[in-house]
Structure formats: structure tokens, C-alpha cells
Ligand SMILES: Nc1ncnc2c1ncn2[C@@H]1O[C@H](COP(=O)(O)OP(=O)(O)OP(=O)(O)O)[C@@H](O)[C@H]1O
């Protein structure tokens with residue numbers, strides 16, 4: 001299978017700190033590529049560079065063969081690339097359905113004038129967006145919560161809502177920044193199943209996670225990062241045996257310690 | 261679905277309001293009271309636009325009196341000095357104001373952080389100075405007189421009673437596009453970029469462009485109100501459009517409840533007549549006005565409408581009686 005996302009040589013420094021140091025990895029359709037590494041390894045920065053939120057000093061990001069580096073973040077959903085955030089970033093005062101509908105903003109054609117005068121085209125579009133958003137909510141088991149204020153939902157539901165917002169536009173690639181952080185075991189199980197279901201749909205998924213049991217269970221490939229650089233890359237079983245990774249695990253804990 | 265429920269709730273609120281406005285001139289015949297009501301309507305119009313900017317996009321403008329003033333002066337100059345048709349002048353004024361708003365908004369709204377407050381404040385001061393200094397055109401600090409009344413269906417709107425219908429018609433009709441905008445993908449996008457620009461961008465929202473556009477739209481609301489003002493009073497003076505007016509307009513948004521169109525309506529309807537009512541306190545009226553504002557903001561930080569909705573929701577009445585159109589959906 002061909003690579004949907006090819007990231008090479010990503011480098012960025014903040015002051016003296018190199019957050020990314022020549023990071024190279026790729027992701028394929030129908031596969032889950034995990035990006036792991038200790039706190040501060042540069043995982044979120046890597047996602048930010050791919051999603052257009054951060055401009056790296058050097059490197060290349062090819063999406064479906066096209067150079068997307070330098071495109072603004074708002075252009076990504078149109079290309080079929082969406083993401084979630086480590087810190088939720090829900091639209092807390094809106095209801096659940098509206099949150100997901102914002103995820104479809106890139107598909108809306110009507111502008112300010114059409115919206116203010118409520119042209120028939122806009123009404124059709126609104127209906128289409130609401131239906132699509134409801135479908136996505138149903139798929140993620142959130143349909144009952146459609147009318148609830150997003151900011152008032154339990155954390156676990158907000159995490160799934162964040163997934164819904166990124167999923168609703170039917171992307172080809174999703175970047176998930178710690179989708180199970182802060183979830184309990186049952187919620188983590190649900191999220192794991194959902195992520196696998198997305199994989200079944202043929203999406204390419206980049207999964208940033210600290211939960212090693214989830215990563216080892218669902219990933220097709222694991223990219224191990226340390227201080228902004230890649231130290232290992234391969235199937236989970238292989239990566240687990242990698243000496244540098246073994247060294248990085250302190251006592252086989254669930255979490256990395258300092259890296260080598 | 262949820263969205264049509266919101267629309268129905270809005271209409272349910274608008275109908276009694278239309279009725280109330282329709283019956284008012286039957287009861288209120290005193291020219292002075294009508295005058296206060298007419299000014300209230302114009303303030304409602306400005307605040308509706310301002311509310312889109314503040315309540316939705318979370319951007320504060322301290323220059324809306326300037327846009328109000330540009331609308332008023334362009335209309336006044338074109339009609340009084342050059343004899344242009346007032347309706348045509350109103351459109352020209354709106355276009356001129358839109359261009360000014362674009363000039364102020366485009367560079368500042370691209371910057372991260374709340375630079376709009378400073379830029380609009382500066383803009384208002386500059387406009388005010390220009391209105392005073394450019395006296396060949398504006399009549400200087402004495403203002404410009406002889407602005408003709410608007411004529412509707414051959415009827416000159418030259419009395420408080422006649423103008424009442426236009427002013428309140430405009431105020432109520434002005435609510436509709438604002439409401440439509442709120443309940444569209446654009447309105448959601450504006451609220452989204454207020455909550456999290458990064459997440460909104462990921463959803464495909466053109467953040468800067470939308471902020472600029474909503475700023476321009478809100479300025480046009482002010483401009484239209486300004487044009488109506490000029491034709492109603494027949495005279496425009498710079499003092500009417502100084503920064504204190506801008507502060508007053510923002511206060512109306514805050515007092516009514518930010519982000520709720522009803523809030524703006526109530527805020528304007530409450531604060532416009534308040535100084536008139538406080539006249540009985542004579543030299544203490546400013547202090548009492550300030551005290552009322554302070555108390556309101558301390559005890560009702562969510563605004564009059566926000567508070568009312570909350571109280572009704574607690575009694576299980578919800579939005580059925582009080583037609584809430586607040587942005588903050590309550591479960
Ligand atoms: N905007 C920024 N300004 C300065 N330093 C930054 C910025 N963003 C990231 N960094 C630094 O870059 C490094 C990588 O941060 P990043 O958030 O990518 O780590 P991470 O792998 O996502 O960590 P975590 O697992 O804790 O989320 C850290 O040292 C961080 O302090």
C-alpha cells in the first residue's frame with residue numbers, strides 16, 4: 001500500500017530547544033501509525049506541523065503526494081486531513097450537534113450574505129450538515145447528547161465529541177493527539193474500538209498516545225520519538241524489542257522515562 | 261430539529277415584541293417620550309450589529325460611535341449639501357462606512373490579541389477630530405443643519421410619530437439578518453473561533469476573514485442607524501459620535517447580556533431612557549447612572565436577559581415563555 005502521508009526531515013527549534021530534529025515518518029490508509037515518546041519528545045509539535053498550525057524551520061510534508069507544508073491550517077480539512085487536540089479545544093458554549101457541524105465548515109459554500117438573508121441554498125446546506133453531523137454522532141454513540149452543551153459534558157464524552165468533530169468531514173487522514181488521555185479503562189476500551197473501526201473504514205490514522213497497552217494493541221506501526229528525533233520505527237512487536245526502546249522503558253512501566 | 265426549534269423560539273419572541281411596538285404609539289403620544297423611544301430604536305439597531313461582533317466573535321470595538329457618525333455625516337452632507345436622494349445617501353453612507361471598517365479591521369484583526377479595542381478607540385478619536393476640524397464639509401463643532409427628512413411612500417417622516425414606525429421597523433427587521441447569521445455555519449464558525457482559533461482553523465474556518473467580515477457587518481448596522489439619525493434630527497454634531505457614545509454602546513451589549521440578540525435589545529431599551537428618568541436627581545444623575553451600571557454588572561454579570569433565562573430555567577419554564585436566543589445553550 002502506498003504512503004498517504006510522508007513526513008521527512010521536520011526540524012524546528014524554539015529558542016535553543018530543538019522540538020523536532022529531522023523527524024521522518026509516514027502513514028498509510030487503513031493503518032494506525034502510533035507516534036510515541038516521553039513528554040516533550042515533540043509529538044504534538046509534529047502533529048502541529050502536519051496540520052498547518054506550526055511552520056517548521058525545515059522539512060517536507062507530503063499528503064497524497066502533494067506538498068502541503070506552508071498551507072494554512074484551515075485548508076487541511078478540504079484536502080481530507082483533520083486532527084484532534086491534546087487539550088480538547090471544544091467549542092464549550094455550543095451544543096454537541098453544533099460542535100460537530102463546525103467540523104463541516106470546510107464543506108459550506110454559502111457566505112455571509114447568504115447566511116444573513118437565509119437563502120434557500122443555505123437552508124439546504126444547514127439541513128445537510130445537521131444530518132451528516134447526526135450520522136457521525138450516532139456512529140460514535142453520542143446521538144442522545146446532540147442537544148447538550150458541549151462544555152458541560154463529562155470528559156469522556158468530550159473526548160469522543162472531539163473525535164466526531166474531526167471525523168464528520170470524512171477525512172482520509174486523522175491525527176489524534178492523545179485520544180485516551182484522562183479516560184478510565186472502560187472509556188479507553190470504547191475509544192480503542194472506535195479507532196479500530198475507523199481503521200476498518202480505510203482511514204489513515206496517526207495516533208499520539210502515552211497509553212502503551214492501547215498503542216501495542218491497535219497500532220500497525222509504531223514510531224518512537226525522543227528529543228524531536230525518531231529512534232525506532234516498525235511493527236509494535238519489533239519496536240518493543242528495540243534496545244533503545246527497552247532502555248527507555250523504566251522497569252517495563254506503562255510510560256517512558258527519560259530517553260537514551 | 262434543534263435548529264428549527266431555535267428559529268421558532270425566536271419568532272415566538274418577535275411577535276409579542278412587534279405587537280408591543282405596534283401598540284406603543286397608541287398609548288405614548290407625548291413627543292418627548294416618542295423621541296426617547298426613537299433614539300432607543302436606533303441604539304437597538306447599532307447594538308444588534310455590535311453584538312454580532314462582541315458576543316459572537318469575541319472582539320470588542322470602542323469605535324462604533326464613529327461608524328454611527330460616518331453614516332450620519334455622509335448622509336447629512338450628501339443630502340443637505342449636495343441634494344442627493346436620502347435613501348441613496350443611506351446606501352452610499354453604508355458603503356463608505358464598510359470601507360472605513362475594512363481599513364481599520366483588516367490590518368488589526370490579522371494580529372493575534374485584542375488590538376481591535378485600541379485601533380477602534382484611536383479611529384473614533386480621529387473621526388471626531390476630523391468632524392470638528394474639517395468644517396467646510398462638516399460644519400465644525402456646531403454641526404451640520406438642514407438635513408431633510410426621509411420620505412417613505414410620499415410621506416415625509418418629519419414627526420416623532422411618523423419616524424417611530426421607521427425606527428422601530430428598522431430595529432426589528434435588523435434583528436432578522438443577525439439572527440440568521442447566528443444560526444448559520446457562519447455564526448457557529450464565529451463562536452468557534454472565539455472559543456478556540458486553532459480548532460476552528462482545523463475545521464476550515466477562515467479566521468481572519470470572518471473576523472473582518474463580521475466587523476464590517478457590525479459597522480454597517482451602525483452606519484444605517486446613523487443615517488436614520490441624521491434625517492430624524494435634521495442636524496448632526498460631532499459630540500453625538502464621540503468615544504463616550506462608543507462606550508455607551510458596548511455597555512448596552514454588556515448590560516443586556518452578551519451574545520444574545522434579545523440582550524442587546526433589552527440593554528439598549530433599558531439604558532437609553534435611563535438618563536432621562538434620572539433627570540429628577542439633577543446634579544446627581546451621572547453618579548446614580550454609574551452606580552446602576554456598577555450594580556448591574558456586579559449582580560448580573562451575565563446580563564439582564566441571561567439572568568432572566570436562568571431564573572426561568574430554574575423554575576422549569578425554560579425558553580418557552582422567555583424567548584431565549586442566547587448563544588449559550590442550556591441543557
Ligand atoms: N510554542 C512553543 N514555544 C516554545 N517551546 C515549545 C513550543 N511548543 C513546543 N515547545 C517545546 O517543544 C518540545 C516538544 O513539545 P511537544 O508539545 O511537541 O511534546 P509532546 O511530545 O507532545 O509532549 P507531551 O507528551 O507532554 O504532550 C518541548 O520541549 C516543548 O517545551
Ligand SMILES: [Mg+2]
Pocket residue numbers: 043044045086
Ligand atoms: Mg503533546
